Amino acid sequence: MLSSIYLLVQASSFLVCLFLFKTLKNTDLKYFLPFLLLTLVIELTGLWMTAHGIKNYLLYNVFTTFEFIFYSFLFYKHYRKTNFKLLSIAFMPLYIIAVFINLMYYQGIEKFHTYTFLLGSFFIVVFCCLFFYESVLPEYLENTLTKQPFFWVCTGLLLFYLGSVIINALFEYLRSFDMQIEGKKIYGTINQSLNVILYSAFIFSFILCRNNSKKY
Secondary structure (H helix, E strand, O other), X not given: OHHHHHHHHHHHHHHHHHHOHHHHOOOHXXXXXXXXXXXXXXXXXXXXXXXXXXXXXXXXXXXXXXXXXXXXXXXXXXXXXXXXXXXXXXXXXHHHHHHHHHHHHOOOOOOOOHHHHHHHHHHXXXXXXXXXXXXXXXXXXXXXXXXXXXXXXXXXXXXXXXXXXXXXXXXXXXXXXXXXXXXXXXXHHHHHHHHHHHHHHHHHHHHHXXXXXXXX
């Protein structure tokens, strides 16, 4: 049931982005259209592979790496302070290198890259905090924070990756022999709930962007 809701919300975020693209194309949120389409394709492919007994770890290892790069790029586009921009842009190649080293020499391509996923999640949380900090500085406080579309994108990312840090830190424990069945259920339920929150935040930011455009 929850997985169906998650996929419905994810598909809805793409459809809302597509429907409002005329407004979004004048903002940095325009990059969400191809990203959400790719996300939806990956999710459906992953479900198909699971249904046919095919391991999809490599698929998600590649996609989640791209996902972190995409979000870092968005922060780069929204930051105003030079040092914040440099941090977000430097993260991209360094993270790719870290994932490559992890997959080749530590966890391998037959497992999900929990180590580097935790690393990426940590940096997204840091980027969110930096965005909130920058947004309340007097020289950048132009509009009410809650009326800024990227504020809601950032809020969704913060909640999602904070939750991801917790559940992925406990990933091996939840999948241990003693909790193998229960662990998978717990992990799946929390992960899907976090995804519902994330994509709902995206939808709200797209609608808010349209409302702001009408107002101006």
